[in-house]
Amino acid sequence: MxxxxxxxxxxxxxxxxxxxxxxxxxxxxxxxxxxxxxxxxxxxxxxxxxxxxxxxxxxxxxxxxxxxxxxxxxxxxxxxxxxxxxxxxxxxxxxPPLSGPLVIKTFQKYFGKTPQQLFDSFNMEAANAASIGQVHEAYLQGKKLAVKVQYPGVxxxxxxxxxxxxxxxxxxxxxxxxxxxxxxxxxxxxxLEETDYTLELRRSVELSEACSHIANIDFATYLPEYSCERILTMTWLEGKHLKDFLQTNPSQKVRNTIGQALWDFYDYQIHTLKTVHADPHPGNFLMRENGTMGIIDFGCVKEIPEDYYQNYFVLINPAILGDETKTREIFNNLEFINEYDTPEQLRFFSELFKTMIVLLGKPFHSDTFDFGDNAYFDSIFEYGEKLSKLKELRESKKARGSRHALYINRTYYGLYAMLHELKAEVRTTRPEWLLATK
Incomplete structure (x- = not known):
């Protein structure tokens, strides 16, 4: 390229x-x-x-x-x-990656040295290039490293x-x-947080250590002395991105093992840490044929406010959705509805969000869930198509939903999408208070 x-x-x-x-x-x-x-x-x-x-x-x-x-x-x-x-x-x-001279210029600006002077070897051709930075392979004292260099001016x-x-x-x-x-x-x-590699370094270390007990997942070791606000150095993790991994035709057992690791990783962060790796696209996961997976890039992390967490996840329990007064209160707290809505709007948007919650919360309503179920994902896409054609939504100029929903919803969408591509069946472990009543 x-x-x-x-x-x-x-x-x-x-x-x-x-x-x-x-x-x-x-x-x-x-x-x-x-x-x-x-x-x-x-x-x-x-x-x-x-x-x-x-x-x-x-x-x-x-x-x-x-x-x-x-x-x-x-x-x-x-x-x-x-x-x-x-x-x-x-x-x-x-x-498209950044050229060698610009990479060298970045190192000279922050370290006063070229990458060749800092490392035993440094590959000037980027191994991966994304939206904010690109990754180079390097070696130091026999260790293979990944060096992330941020694009100038980002x-x-x-x-x-x-x-x-x-x-x-x-x-x-x-x-x-x-x-x-x-x-x-x-x-x-x-x-702005994603461009602060000093912040990413701290979060990467903290979340990696906090999640180190989760089976079949491993994280890079970070090198603070070779990192700064625009350069981040860590040990190299082997593995394939999802698309390339699936081309190796992994067994269903391996798919399930990796899928379970993904679910457990996000379940623990969201419900225990209340802090989550909020960039769940395939480029941040390195999958292997033995069922293990490396996780990278803690640049985008969402800290979940306690009041938002309580209101958002309590809706998973169908008993709450059956309580009209309680549901109306929670919908107001989550900014799904507001005091300026007419009675017709209140009914319309309340029913719309109830349907969405039931549909998207379905994996939580059983002990195991098959994310390879095409019918389930077809129903999500069909409902999305239906919403896009509703006159009430097209003519509404009022935003629905808290700003916190943006990255929480994005996290779950990315998680569901990867599990669907893996066709994985997982145990949907979750806190006791989120268990649905029969």
Whole structure:
């Protein structure tokens, strides 16, 4: 893959790139409808292919928060047309890498030395490149290391990038700007944290140690003396990303073992630590044929407020959903409904969220759950399609749900999606107080 020699860094340079991409997309529409005059069989999917290519190419050059938002959207298969989802998935671990001279410049800025002077050997060709940084292989005293180098200017461009992305989010989510702002603030705070490798180092050590007892999972050992706010060094973990792992045709036993490890990892963080690795895309998990798995990248971590935790998870118990007064109180606390809703809106949104909770909470209602059940996931996708067509939702300009839901929902969506691809059957261990009553 061709490397980049520079990244647009100033607000003007990045805004210009956005504008140029907009012109390209506009040109694609003109070309598409011109071609349709001569070829009636040309589909909207062809237009999506062209636009997805141009937009991804642009975001890959910009890197940072713009590319990270694309990565986040790729995790929701219902949010974007297939062409966009497939293209944006590449942002998880296959973006164009930064050129060698820029990598050396970063090391010289923070360590006063080149990577070759710090390590016994350092591969200038990136092993993986994502939205915020790229990983290089290095050796020191016989140990194989992974060295994550952040792209220059990423941290400083977050606020301006999100301002440019916001109009797109307003249109996509059909909300007014004020309501989008609270979600954008949550995204911005997490992106700023992800660019602070000193914070990531501390969280990586703390969460790795806290989760070290979980079976079939291992973590890297981090090297603080070779890390700083823009460079993070750790021991190398072997394994394959989910797509490559599945191509090895693992047995059902191995799929179940890895699936159980994933479930246990997230179950312990959410219900015991109240702090969770909130970036559950396949690029952060390294799976092996013996049923073990390495977990990397604690840059995006969500700390769950106690009051939000209590309100959010108590709804898993069907007995609570059967109590209209209690449910109304919890829905208000979670910002699903509000004091300005009309009686019709209260009924509509209450029933809508009850249906969603029952559907998405189904894995918690039995001791084991088969995430390979296509019928279950079809029902989720079908319900998503139904929601997208509801007039009441299309015309609603009010955001529904707390800002905390953004990363908690994203975490569960990513977990469910990976377990579904693994076709894993897992024991849905959970705290006693979350057990559903029969």
């Amino acid at each position: 061709k490397s980049q020699n520079s990244i647009p860094a100033t607000k003007v340079e990045r805004a210009t790139k956005f504008v140029k991409t907009g012109f390209k997309v506009g040109g694609n529409y003109i070309k598409h409808y011109t071609k349709r005059m001569f070829d009636a069989d040309l589909t909207k999917e062809d237009l999506h292919e062209d636009n997805a290519h141009d937009i991804y190419e642009s975001l890959s050059e910009l890197k940072g928060s713009a590319l990270k938002v694309a990565q986040m959207m790729s995790m929701d298969k219902n949010l974007l047309p297939k062409a966009y989802s497939e293209k944006f998935t590449m942002a998880q671990y296959s973006a 941290a400083n461009s977050i606020q301006s990038d999100l301002k440019m992305v916001k109009p797109f989010a307003v249109r996509l989510m059909n909300l007014n700007e004020k309501d989008v702002d609270k979600y954008m603030e949550e995204v911005e705070s997490k992106l």
